[in-house]
Amino acid sequence: MDFRVDLGGLKLTNPIMTASGTFGYGLEFKPYGNLEELGAIVVKGLSLRPRQGNPMPRIVETPCGMLNAIGLQNIGVEKFLLEKLPLLPWKTTPVVVNLYAQSAEEFSDLTRVLSSEEGVGALEVNISCPNVKEGGLQFGQDPQAAFKVVNMLKKHAGSKPVIVKLSPNVADIKVIAKTVESAGADIISLINTIGGMAVDIHTRKPCITNVFGGLSGPAIKPVALKMVYEVCKTVKIPVIGLGGISNTQDILEFILVGASAVQIGTASFTRPDKVFTLVKDLRVKVEELGIKSWDEFRGSLRLG
Amino acid sequence: MDFRVDLGGLKLTNPIMTASGTFGYGLEFKPYGNLEELGAIVVKGLSLRPRQGNPMPRIVETPCGMLNAIGLQNIGVEKFLLEKLPLLPWKTTPVVVNLYAQSAEEFSDLTRVLSSEEGVGALEVNISCPNVKEGGLQFGQDPQAAFKVVNMLKKHAGSKPVIVKLSPNVADIKVIAKTVESAGADIISLINTIGGMAVDIHTRKPCITNVFGGLSGPAIKPVALKMVYEVCKTVKIPVIGLGGISNTQDILEFILVGASAVQIGTASFTRPDKVFTLVKDLRVKVEELGIKSWDEFRGSLRLG
Amino acid sequence: MNHKIENKKQRCQSLKVQTITYSGTRDFVHVYLDPPIWDYVPGQFVMFRPGSWSNDPVWPRPFSICEKTDDALRLFIQVVGRGTKLISCLRPGEDVDIWGPLGNGFSLKNDESVLILAGGMGIAPFVGLCKTHKNPGNINLLFGHRAPLSSYPYDELPENMSKEAMQQKSMEDLNEFQLVLKQKIQDFASKGRILACGPSSFLRAIQKYCLEYKADAWLSLENKMACGVGACLGCVARTTDDEYVQTCTCVPVFSADKVFL
Amino acid sequence: MNHKIENKKQRCQSLKVQTITYSGTRDFVHVYLDPPIWDYVPGQFVMFRPGSWSNDPVWPRPFSICEKTDDALRLFIQVVGRGTKLISCLRPGEDVDIWGPLGNGFSLKNDESVLILAGGMGIAPFVGLCKTHKNPGNINLLFGHRAPLSSYPYDELPENMSKEAMQQKSMEDLNEFQLVLKQKIQDFASKGRILACGPSSFLRAIQKYCLEYKADAWLSLENKMACGVGACLGCVARTTDDEYVQTCTCVPVFSADKVFL
Ligand SMILES: Cc1cc2nc3c(=O)[nH]c(=O)nc-3n(C[C@H](O)[C@H](O)[C@H](O)COP(=O)(O)OP(=O)(O)OC[C@H]3O[C@@H](n4cnc5c(N)ncnc54)[C@H](O)[C@@H]3O)c2cc1C
Ligand SMILES: Cc1cc2nc3c(=O)[nH]c(=O)nc-3n(C[C@H](O)[C@H](O)[C@H](O)COP(=O)(O)OP(=O)(O)OC[C@H]3O[C@@H](n4cnc5c(N)ncnc54)[C@H](O)[C@@H]3O)c2cc1C
Ligand SMILES: Cc1cc2nc3c(=O)[nH]c(=O)nc-3n(C[C@H](O)[C@H](O)[C@H](O)COP(=O)(O)O)c2cc1C
Ligand SMILES: Cc1cc2nc3c(=O)[nH]c(=O)nc-3n(C[C@H](O)[C@H](O)[C@H](O)COP(=O)(O)O)c2cc1C
């Protein structure tokens, strides 16, 4: 079977991408697999200037999942372009840069810098980070703000496809999906983490200094699958599904409800070569199920 | 330590209640424990007339959780009052009736019927069920609709405390919590299940005929804890916390963030005597931690 | 459902695994547990949840009571998914939460003829039934199976009952089996009660023939279950009275003319 | 961090459990695994996740490499929570995903004197270090512990190194231990390198004294970790340059004057 996927401009050799923030800058995983085998590498969210992130502790394990409030610690876009990107196999595997900014202006500055970089395959805009005080989530929860940001990003992105990453912390995901589509988004990815919290009854303190964190991992898969399904029914642009994917069956579930590609997040923590193994195993699983082409399988869920 | 809890009119000998829909009409659990030891018994959601619920399959297991779309199958309020309530130990343990209706009028009819029943300790209004087409969730997502329903319920509830059960499927739980408080709710309980979905890649069909279901169990605990914390910070009325509680530590976590009592849901499926065991074990745990009184411990989370 | 057996002895206990033995392959296991304090009726089942499961899997798993002696409670389990896989790896001494006996069980008289139709793992509840039957001569059993016969506890059924096993490896085998089923049901319809347990396709075929020949037949369903005590309403079956009833408490053994499969 | 060791041999492998032995109580276990293909530096660690964990717990668990021989990789683990409890129940033959060697490890010269300060499980990385040291006579070890000494692999440390163990059962014991710690550090500050591993309160005390006496000291941190490869940024420690660096890759062994504990 032909494993390639074309996400409206972003071309992948297979539908398996990494999820931002769970795969570092890609290089961390070089000892564990061949990066060129991945569909795409999505790097840790970058901001214009380096960020320190939130104070420790920032992560805690939960039933079938984890909470994180890293707070977008990153080396800044400049250092990334200088020190990391050249070492990534961007000629064979698209490198997607995940963006974070606190204002529409910062978003457009970031975009301008990146749009002229040959090695950048696409931009993924994080309008959905629950772990920072400024920016992030408010864009993802307020359709009007989201429209403005995406619209402006598109103006500066040049030929780079713009992926908009949605927050699940909304009453109706369809509304925001429709909005960012109409604002010109080329692709939608979802879901980002779900807001959550953990506390320690012994110390009587939150387990994460930031108090709130984002929930990810297998626990959230049912929620992610529903939202991806709803968005796929709502928009015409390609959708990248993620949230709790940990095996090839999960991957196919997201494609069955309409996703064109998927991202692997927390699962990369269960084994650093997870995403590489999934690429191999997916071929076997697809064969086993007799799937003939992505076009035939994608969105073929039968109701009633 | 004095284990009693007073939820503004609803008095419990201990803070552990059962969660609606996971404890049947209470009688199902008689072989497994002494119902009189529970803080309160919350029965399956009742409607004015009997309901058949959704077609099968209605449940599916997920990582650390489950989805259900029972669709509020119930025997109707009349049959409940005639055949079930008299067999429950309502004189020692408050029996809370969980209500479901498709319109404000139906809600008020139901309330009228129940308000004069001696054996009914409180009403819990389910304005948050994601598994039925009509009613339910829309009240829970739309503050105005919620206000109207609660306001009217209070008019007909007489001396019965009205508990309003909130849906987590909103962008900001604080808004709806504030609204139902101002509409006269005596108590708030949360969370109901989170919208989710599961599919079978072999049959290419949803695992639940209703397509969508509600996610419950340990998987959702971090989300529930955050929302309970936020609501406790927002309202002055007592809050009942639930969502994924499976042991005494979980119970204390909800009380630590401000809940006055808790409900045990999906955990009752892991062992039918679970809730009885929790009542016993909680005493031990509280002793172990040196907690002196609920007033001292409740909401004593220390930030920063 | 007039068939409900009042059973006030249901209990939830932590029982220790005594041994696990494999039958043929590692996919068929006999689990022996310390005996619970209750007694049971064949066709009844237990909910089974190892203490080691903690948060995941959340649900217990339902299994027919294969046999209960003074020494042990025995279950016969096929590995089909994650839960049964984990169960097959339990070790002696591990604790399992067991509640039961659940459901109604088969009702039959020792002095009447009975036709037992078992498909695959559907043989489990009949092991105890046959071995404790006062008049094994009254039992006629037809057993359809896919795995080799040695995987199932077939040989240990009493000598003096009449039994027949047919393996289905192909579509032809299956068609032939269906014909034999139909013939047996037709022949037996007037002679006594029919009891059946097995996969749903198997039960559907039996139901069809039983309705056709107006047999007094009882089918044991295997719906998905979460609580096992009638509380979650996840396991319901639709009756011909258009009611949804919990298969875990009111049944799982249904009169063939009373339920939609 | 100038101390980073380039290690291009990191690998993720499924290794089989050979045996698990208990040390004193069931709370202290030695896990022996089939040997991985890489070599290591004492102070380095591995991420450990049994195949049976499936969805829950999600995270692997980090453990210092206690010892690696041609025959086995050995870890020394204390049961403190759910993950370590599950690990202590693993059986021979079970698969465990192991990736490593991770972090930098201790740097020391065989011909220099070294003071090793180990608190409780902090002894783990020093077992291999001491046993493979060319000149055990250069090693001075002070070991503070709560559980009985027999719970720890103390006796197997080379005969010809100098070692001292102190048990802390009460506040008084602890105060006394702190005094001895301080004295040792003061005495040793000018003589060579100090290596320390143990609970954070223990490390904090050591850091204080080392700064006071300007000792060349290296501390091994035990932050919570999710990925172990530098990707999640969950394990960071704040350096005196006000940077957050991943303890899993850049360290966990930190120069005492470079990190906030
Ligand atoms: C009353 C009753 C008695 C039973 N008695 C026996 C018995 O004696 N021996 C035995 O081996 N099995 C018996 N079963 C079936 C057994 O409960 C399931 O095989 C088991 O729950 C599957 O668990 P799993 O985690 O391995 O599979 P899962 O991973 O949950 O599912 C794997 C496959 O099994 C199917 N399945 C899952 N749960 C059930 C279920 N409750 N019933 C039927 N199919 C299911 C799924 O649809 C799927 O195809 C009985 C079921 C019921 C309801
Ligand atoms: C680099 C490194 C090397 C280590 N080497 C060893 C070793 O050789 N032997 C050994 O027994 N332990 C070692 N640890 C600690 C070990 O990783 C934890 O004890 C283990 O992860 C706890 O898992 P759990 O599920 O049992 O506990 P949890 O249920 O997760 O937690 C129980 C308790 O342990 C604490 N804890 C949890 N995770 C960690 C962690 N990563 N580090 C420190 N404390 C933690 C929690 O705060 C809690 O108090 C090391 C840790 C690190 C980071
Ligand atoms: C430690 C961690 C850091 C993350 N950082 C980012 C980030 O920088 N930008 C972003 O868009 N999403 C970030 N995410 C969200 C993931 O990309 C993903 O949306 C989420 O984890 C759900 O997928 P999963 O369940 O497969 O992990 C982060 C997630 C984790 C666990
Ligand atoms: C099978 C099932 C049926 C439920 N039925 C109802 C109901 O009738 N009314 C209601 O308010 N909530 C109902 N709920 C929601 C629970 O009361 C509870 O809010 C939710 O399950 C979260 O708690 P838990 O994680 O402890 O189960 C149901 C939940 C389950 C699993």
Ligand code: FES
């Ligand atoms: S399994 Fe819950 S009602 Fe039958």
Ligand code: FES
């Ligand atoms: S554990 Fe993930 S960066 Fe260190």
